[in-house]
Amino acid sequence: MKADRGTREPAELTLMAVALGFAIGLALTGAITYLALYSGLAVSAAIPAALICTGVIRVVRRRTTLLENNLAQTIASSGEALAVGVVFTAPALVLSGVRQDLDYWEVSLAAVLGGVFGVLCVIPLRRSLTRLSPELRFPESEASAKVSRAGAAGRHSLRPAMLAVLGGAVFKALQSFAGVVVGTVEGAARIGGRVFYGGIDLSLALVGVGLIVELRFASLLLMGGTLSWLVAIPLVADPAGVPHTELVGLARQTWSSDIRFVGIGAMIVGGCWSIVQARTSIGLGVRAGFAGLRPARDRVRERTDTDLPMGAVLTGIALTTLATFVFLWWAVGSPSLALATAIVILVLVFAFAAVSGYIVGQLGSSNNPISGMAISAFFLFTLVFVVARADLDARLALCALLTSVFVCTATATAGDTAQHLATGAMLGATPRRQQLAQLLGVVAFAFVVAPIVVLLQRGYGIGTTDPDALKAPQSAIFAHLANGVFDAGHFPQRMLWTGVAIGAALVVADWVLKRYGSSFRLFVMPIAIGMYLPFSLSVPLFVGGLLGFFLRRAARRRADRGPGGDRGSGGEAPSPDRAAKASRDRAVLLSSGIITGESLVGLLAAVPNWAGWDVPWTSPDTPLLSLAVFGLCLAAVFSYSQRAATATAQSESAPPPAEDSLGT
Incomplete structure (x- = not known):
């Protein structure tokens, strides 16, 4: 739906919209961070953010615009996407033994850089994804837009949520x-x-x-x-x-020491298979990415078809790449390894950001296989350095895990950005303002996610055998991949390969059912x-x-x-x-x-x-x-x-x- 063109643009990027987005986003980010570490599952915050923002904005200020509401939703859910990318991967630094404890600044800076990468890499794809690809329905964007339009319910719409x-x-x-x-x-x-x-x-x-x-x-x-x-x-x-009173402990100990590695093996197969299934979307997404980098022929665009200046976007990508190099140099202490890793990260992030945007357009953000893409990035990174005959030491293991953090955070943020740009296109929003709001949200919430993860790690434990520990299954995958590839530790390989075999059998069975x-x-x-x-x-x-x-x-x-x-x-x-x-x-x-x-x-x-x-x-x-x-x-x-x-x-x-x- 296009907004009416007029001499006066509607209110959109206002102080109230920004403040509301950050206030609601803070609660949603904390909740999703805890939930993702607790269960390994994370629901998209786009629709909850739409429901809550719509209710609050009608109660607090009756005279408001649909676009202010949409922008508040954009900011509110940006932290959730960032949190999912971080908690799926960052705890693996400790679980693998590469780090003794999660460092606030290391996690925060990796989240900032990965999130900014994700937003910037989607901007050139915006027209390809939301205007030039009619096969992309963006189902969750459509649902969020319907919630925003139906916001006239006022105070009563907020009461059930509260x-x-x-x-x-x-x-x-x-x-x-x-x-x-x-x-x-x-x-x-x-x-x-x-x-x-x-x-x-x-x-x-x-x-x-x-x-x-x-x-x-x-x-x-x-x-x-x-x-x-x-x-x-x-x-x-x-x-x-x-004794009968110790049977629960026996079952839990058997699961902790052996059986859960069967699940890890099956998850590795599942992550790789999700990429194979999305191969068509991957090809179309990468093609859309290169198409988005071409300069536009028509110089004059409507308000609803304007992005941040492409020169500023490319400069931002270059500066983010440079900052990534400096960050990796500081983290691993090797400028040559940091430079090579930064280049690999740039290529992987752009490719998977395009894939993420396309898959979200087809299936919605909740079905975006970001952990599968991060696993693929881990293997691709390792393959590059194996071909280059690099020593597979602890520093390279750290770079591989940090690459997974960057790619997972960037793909999650890219999918969220594409989803909100599609919602904005349905509501007549201004893309450049949404992009700016998404960048503001990513940078601000990166420094919120890190202390939450560190607090939960020290308060409960993450991925340990303690009964009260948060399980973080995705991080466990990356930790055991690092242990297996870089020999940073030991784990029951027989159980892992059993899980791989079960995963492969499930792939075949599902293919037969589909056929x-x-x-x-x-x-x-x-x-x-x-x-x-x-x-x-x-x-x-x-x-x-x-x-x-x-x-x-x-x-x-x-x-x-x-x-x-x-x-x-x-x-x-x-x-x-x-x-x-x-x-x-x-x-x-x-x-x-x-x-x-x-x-x-x-x-x-x-x-x-x-x-x-x-x-x-x-x-x-x-x-x-x-x-x-x-x-x-x-x-x-x-x-x-x-x-x-x-x-x-x-x-x-x-x-x-x-x-x-x-x-x-």
């Missing part, structure tokens, strides 16, 4: 501080001379993630967990002579992540997927019966699809709030852990009470989401209200 934030925060506080609700309910039994484990993490945030990613993805995660915990562990663990048109698919990466994660973590994700499934089913059934409660009752029949969508939209809004509230309290709980204070204050053994509280919370989410479906069913039989949207 209640959900409060509910998620209170529930997590009852766990982390009061100790009233236990974090995990688990048990193990000896059956037929084998040990079988079962458990569930009582996390509303994980339920929310499962609801957002939907049942198909959540069920694949549970399938992976079942393979590891209910098949592999009973085959490997020997419970002979182990015969089956609706059921065996995507490798979610199954592999489920194999790596604790089983108790996969269960609430599956519960969330089930909750979303039953929400849609109940909404359709209620709409089918009509607003009066009887099938075929008077009035025009309401649409089951619209009722199901309204119920899901409300559930996604509630899930976003719960994720934010629980994650922020989880982040806050890292402070006393880091300081050495004893939390929770009490530690009662109350699994039944905890399950009851957990169940009541799920029932509340179900009931409140169903109200939206009921309202939709009733409104469809009434005359449509006059349109009222944010003005431009």
